[in-house]
């Protein structure tokens with residue numbers, strides 16, 4: 001069934017402002033049902049979590065509903081969903097907790113393709129424990145992260161492998177399942193950064209082989225909150241630093257302070273919204289979310305193909321990487337302009353794209369591009385259209401001289 005792009009776009013009130021948003025990788029626009037859910041939770045009588053009174057029970061329910069929604073999104077169990085303010089914060093909590101059990105001589109494997117949120121917490125936890133950091137390298141030409149290298153990187157002292165399911169810089173979707181298999185064969189745990197990949201297609205924590213999988217709701221039409229999912233039995237084995245009076249139960253003991261209950265209502269509403277993207281889908285919310293994201297993925301791929309073809313064909317544009325399996329995200333430079341200048345010129349024309357390293361620090365460092373401003377990033381989300389691609393390519397033409405606009 002064709003993706004009903006008009007219906008989908010109508011769910012995003014911000015789109016009426018007329019900007020072209022090619023920065024979903026930095027954060028998507030918020031869907032109306034999310035706005036409604038947050039407003040309703042804020043407008044209702046509220047209280048901190050308590051079973052004693054109805055407003056307090058509402059807060060308990062909002063937490064439970066958010067856990068259940070994220071579990072449906074990622075294929076986990078609600079009791080295994082830890083909620084938090086950001087993927088960065090959740091990964092730091094996990095890294096400090098796991099790192100407390102590492103010893104000198106233990107090893108941790110990180111990748112140069114990852115966002116720094118799935119690198120630095122591990123590097124710093126390793127440093128604190130006297131553990132050794134080993135680096136998985138991406139292919140400088142293609143931007144692929146060969147899974148085969150992990151056989152050499154992982155050994156009996158490896159405690160953890162951290163890897164991304166999707167690069168927020170160039171879109172590469174590594175073969176996480178193969179990497180996880182290698183890690184597990186050596187008895188290592190696997191932490192997968194799903195922040196960029198989760199909005200762009202159905203994801204399943206078990207199929208990825210992830211022991212821990214993190215996602216951020218603001219990358220999938222929701223509010224600025226994040227979640228990390230793992231088997232509840234795995235969480236049971238871990239003891240984070242925590243306040244004495246706070247809950248010692250799983251998953252609560254990994255959550256710090258009082259959460260934003262209204263925004264948690266938005267997390268659940270965002271998952272419900274993703275479950276509507278394929279209106280023909282039936283079954284459980286998990287099944288409808290998977291169908292919705294599969295429909296979105298097919299649409300995004302068509303839009304992205306046109307974008308990539310236009311960028312690649314343009315004589316003044318350099319595109320970085322050409323991974324075979326990818327999310328709809330690309331980084332590029334325009335000859336004669338810094339990435340910041342290109343982004344500012346496009347921004348002045350109403351096209352919203354990021355420039356810099358977008359915290360994919362190691363990628364841009366390894367490419368020798370970081371000190372000269374990184375690159376410009378275009379990322380496609382399910383509300384983007386081919387018309388928007390053509391508008392962007394036309395703006396690039398204006399900026400750099402002809403060649404980007406696709407015929408037909």
Ligand SMILES: Cc1ncc(COP(=O)(O)O)c(C=O)c1O
Pocket residue numbers: 025026085086087088089115117118164166167168193194195196216226
């Ligand atoms: C791939 C990836 N990982 C991690 C993060 C960090 O997410 P958060 O802002 O929730 O800490 C981002 C944010 O852009 C990202 O793109």
